[in-house]
Amino acid sequence: MPGPIQSIQRAAEVLKLLAHGGAHQLSVGEISRALDLPKPTVHGILRTLHEVGFVEQPVEGGKYRLGAALFQIGTSYLDGNELRAKALNWSDSLAMRAREAVRIGVLHGKHVLVVHHVFRPDNSRQTLDTGALLPWHATALGKALVAFGEWPDGELRRFTRHTLDEAGLRLALDQALVRDWAYDLHELVEGEASVAAPIRDGRGAVVGAIGVSGPVERLCEAPDQPPRLELVSYVREAARSISRELGGLSW
Amino acid sequence: MSYIAAIDQGTTSSRCIVFDQSGGIVSVAQREHRQIFPKPGWVEHDASEIWTNVQSVVRDALAHASLSYTDIAAFGITNQRETTVVWDKATGEPVHNAIVWQDTRTDALIKSLGDQNRFRERSGLPLATYFSGPKLRWLLDNVSGLRERAERGEVLFGTMDTWLIWNLTGRHVTDVTNASRTMLMNLETLDWDPELVSAMDVPRSMLPEIRSSSEVYGNYEGVPVASALGDQQAALFGQTCFEAGEGKCTYGTGAFLLINTGDKPVQSANGLLTTVGYKIGDEPAAYALEGAVAVTGALVQWFRDKVGLISSAAEIETLARTVDDNGGAYFVPAFSGLFAPHWRSDARGVIAGLTGYISRGHLARAVLEASAWQTREVVDAMNADSGVDLTTLRVDGGMTANNLLMQFLSDVLDVPVVRPIVAETTCLGAAYAAGLAVGYWSSTDELKANWHKAAEWEPSMEPAARDKGYRKWKKAVERTVGWMDEDDD
Numbered sequence: 251m252p253g254p255i256q257s258i259q260r261a262a263e264v265l266k267l268l269a270h271g272g273a274h275q276l277s278v279g280e281i282s283r284a285l286d287l288p289k290p291t292v293h294g295i296l297r298t299l300h301e302v303g304f305v306e307q308p309v310e311g312g313k314y315r316l317g318a319a320l321f322q323i324g325t326s327y328l329d330g331n332e333l334r335a336k337a338l339n340w341s342d343s344l345a346m347r348a349r350e351a352v353r354i355g356v357l358h359g360k361h362v363l364v365v366h367h368v369f370r371p372d373n374s375r376q377t378l379d380t381g382a383l384l385p386w387h388a389t390a391l392g393k394a395l396v397a398f399g400e401w402p403d404g405e406l407r408r409f410t411r412h413t414l415d416e417a418g419l420r421l422a423l424d425q426a427l428v429r430d431w432a433y434d435l436h437e438l439v440e441g442e443a444s445v446a447a448p449i450r451d452g453r454g455a456v457v458g459a460i461g462v463s464g465p466v467e468r469l470c471e472a473p474d475q476p477p478r479l480e481l482v483s484y485v486r487e488a489a490r491s492i493s494r495e496l497g498g499l500s501w
Numbered sequence: 502m503s504y505i506a507a508i509d510q511g512t513t514s515s516r517c518i519v520f521d522q523s524g525g526i527v528s529v530a531q532r533e534h535r536q537i538f539p540k541p542g543w544v545e546h547d548a549s550e551i552w553t554n555v556q557s558v559v560r561d562a563l564a565h566a567s568l569s570y571t572d573i574a575a576f577g578i579t580n581q582r583e584t585t586v587v588w589d590k591a592t593g594e595p596v597h598n599a600i601v602w603q604d605t606r607t608d609a610l611i612k613s614l615g616d617q618n619r620f621r622e623r624s625g626l627p628l629a630t631y632f633s634g635p636k637l638r639w640l641l642d643n644v645s646g647l648r649e650r651a652e653r654g655e656v657l658f659g660t661m662d663t664w665l666i667w668n669l670t671g672r673h674v675t676d677v678t679n680a681s682r683t684m685l686m687n688l689e690t691l692d693w694d695p696e697l698v699s700a701m702d703v704p705r706s707m708l709p710e711i712r713s714s715s716e717v718y719g720n721y722e723g724v725p726v727a728s729a730l731g732d733q734q735a736a737l738f739g740q741t742c743f744e745a746g747e748g749k750c751t752y753g754t755g756a757f758l759l760i761n762t763g764d765k766p767v768q769s770a771n772g773l774l775t776t777v778g779y780k781i782g783d784e785p786a787a788y789a790l791e792g793a794v795a796v797t798g799a800l801v802q803w804f805r806d807k808v809g810l811i812s813s814a815a816e817i818e819t820l821a822r823t824v825d826d827n828g829g830a831y832f833v834p835a836f837s838g839l840f841a842p843h844w845r846s847d848a849r850g851v852i853a854g855l856t857g858y859i860s861r862g863h864l865a866r867a868v869l870e871a872s873a874w875q876t877r878e879v880v881d882a883m884n885a886d887s888g889v890d891l892t893t894l895r896v897d898g899g900m901t902a903n904n905l906l907m908q909f910l911s912d913v914l915d916v917p918v919v920r921p922i923v924a925e926t927t928c929l930g931a932a933y934a935a936g937l938a939v940g941y942w943s944s945t946d947e948l949k950a951n952w953h954k955a956a957e958w959e960p961s962m963e964p965a966a967r968d969k970g971y972r973k974w975k976k977a978v979e980r981t982v983g984w985m986d987e988d989d990d
């Protein structure tokens with residue numbers, strides 16, 4: 251067995267240093283001082299790590315931080331509080347344009363966890379339901395998330411006569427995958443509909459979904475029609491703006 | 502379709518937000534700048550870096566929405582207040598880093614100026630390190646040759662609004678809201694007060710012309726630059742608090758509760774500031790009472806950057822939710838002394854109630870709770886001054902994304918907390934004021950119709966728990982005062 255490879259050891263040291271305490275950004279000089287390595291060596295290591303995406307340099311000639319590719323090997327988890335903070339402006343704009351309530355959800359087992367909720371902008375009395383759990387299979391948010399993820403285990407409870415069964419759901423998910431948006435029509439509550447689109451992070455993974463919901467007569471042309479295309483485009487635009495905020499799309 | 506672009510030159514970052522006629526956000530670009538801490542208690546910004554950042558966020562915000570300057574009906578400006586910069590009139594080079602509002606280097610100077618209330622009636626402000634006048638005086642006293650150059654008319658003073666407008670349009674002006682934070686402006690005349698200017702010993706000739714908050718100051722890239730408001734006043738405007746009695750609290754680096762008091766300045770008996778709320782063109786000014794808290798979001802940022810237990814500000818909520826309460830720990834972030842309602846520049850920060858039981862989750866809670874308890878103190882002062890109890894708190898700013906904090910805030914105030922549909926009310930207010938100046942919007946009534954409730958948190962804390970928490974908080978505050986000694990610098 252050959253001995254340990256020094257350059258890999260050193261690269262690991264650099265990564266650990268950058269990871270210490272989270273989103274730390276460090277300059278070549280700082281790393282070289284901390285690890286007691288010559289600057290050119292550190293520079294070489296960083297250049298290679300940069301090439302494979304394990305480190306990033308947000309400003310050219312500036313400091314380094316851990317790169318998106320590194321997280322790809324880890325988990326695809328995005329802090330829900332982080333998502334809310336990044337989405338705030340765009341979810342507000344969506345609520346204003348759609349004149350409906352907006353929710354952002356992440357998958358949580360077989361449920362959608364609501365991480366953000368913006369009231370319908372009519373100053374009526376509404377209750378914040380951040381933290382609530384919604385069934386994935388009867389909501390647009392859930393379908394938009396599962397279409398790009400794994401099918402959650404568990405029974406598909408029927409809430410109304412319109413709640414889809416497994417076959418119907420598989421079709422709906424295929425459609426969502428192609429269209430990049432999903433909807434529900436009377437499936438959770440009779441007379442209500444919702445539209446949602448996926449939110450992507452810096453490496454293109456779906457980390458959440460944003461959508462609007464409301465009465466069928468406001469969201470759809472007719473009670474048996476999917477939500478109006480204008481609404482769909484507002485929702486998709488908001489999803490794209492948030493994805494951009496997360497580094498998932500370029501401008 | 503045309504748009505209004507607001508430039509928000511904040512304490513932590515500069516951003517540009519493009520709004521449409523309904524007040525909806527079309528595009529955002531943001532850039533953080535360096536916080537320079539040369540010594541304990543000193544905070545500086547590089548004004549040139551900020552100007553570079555402002556130019557790039559404007560460019561980026563337009564590019565993100567595929568807009569050009571011809572699509573913009575006006576630029577509005579809002580800024581971190583009191584931060585002071587002096588620059589060479591000929592070259593545009595700052596003579597020194599900007600001294601940031603949180604900076605306490607003028608402590609000794611303030612003490613030498615006498616009684617804390619000496620300038621209160623004229624300026625509305627207690628003598629404190631916070632305001633621009635003393636910072637300007639410090640520069641004149643400490644930057645070699647500066648006083649002579651100032652007397653020869655070679656250098657100009659400004660707060661960040663003035664610095665930006667000068668760079669954007671070439672004019673040396675400020676607005677009444679920013680001027681009201683210099684401790685050099687007379688609240689009644691809305692002009693530089695000869696007595697204040699001479700007491701502070703600064704040359705009148707380096708001060709900008711004071712204009713209204715909503716008028717065309719000049720053009721940048723052919724677009725009118727049509728408003729300037731201090732960030733907190735801009736948020737008041739963005740929340741459409743146009744009637745006496747209406748107010749809001751904005752949570753950013755610090756927290757600032759402002760209540761519109763109508764067309765007369767009202768003096769506070771409880772440690773609040775009297776300030777100008779806004780002035781639209783030739784209309785009479787609206788005044789406000791203000792409860793200024795120096796450190797709220799800055800504590801979260803400190804926790805992120807200096808302690809390193811979290812990697813983003815939003816993660817503080819995740820960490821705080823790993824425990825059910827603060828475990829008995831209270832964090833009083835008197836980093837720049839205590840602002841309202843105490844005004845103690847000799848105070849420094851304290852974590853009280855530490856035991857071996859306290860984990861990082863408890864500390865994260867204590868960090869967030871500090872914002873709420875400090876708000877409680879200024880709300881109590883506001884209630885005492887007005888004789889009427891606040892019934893709802895309108896909030897805005899970056900920290901309102903934090904649900905745990907908003908719920909706790911409602912709990913300790915025992916009133917509902919309401920967030921409007923645009924949390925970026927600072928930018929929105931600057932956009933509104935600029936839009937009014939160029940006729941993009943017709944009236945404040947039209948703006949009021951854009952205000953909608955986006956979220957509401959209802960109080961749910963037991964009165965006994967609230968009272969106990971507040972009692973402990975007050976004990977922790979007592980432990981911060983008198984920390985600084987004569988030989989500290």
Ligand SMILES: Nc1ncnc2c1ncn2[C@@H]1O[C@H](COP(=O)(O)OP(=O)(O)O)[C@@H](O)[C@H]1O
Pocket residue numbers: 331335511512513514732752753754755797798799800801802814815816817818898899900902903
């Ligand atoms: N989700 C959050 N939880 C707690 N604090 C936050 C959150 N998001 C932002 N902040 C804090 O808010 C501040 C930024 O808000 P902002 O309104 O941009 O401030 P400013 O205008 O003073 O620069 C930072 O100090 C940051 O720590």
Ligand SMILES: [Mg+2]
Pocket residue numbers: 509511512732753927
């Ligand atoms: Mg701000």
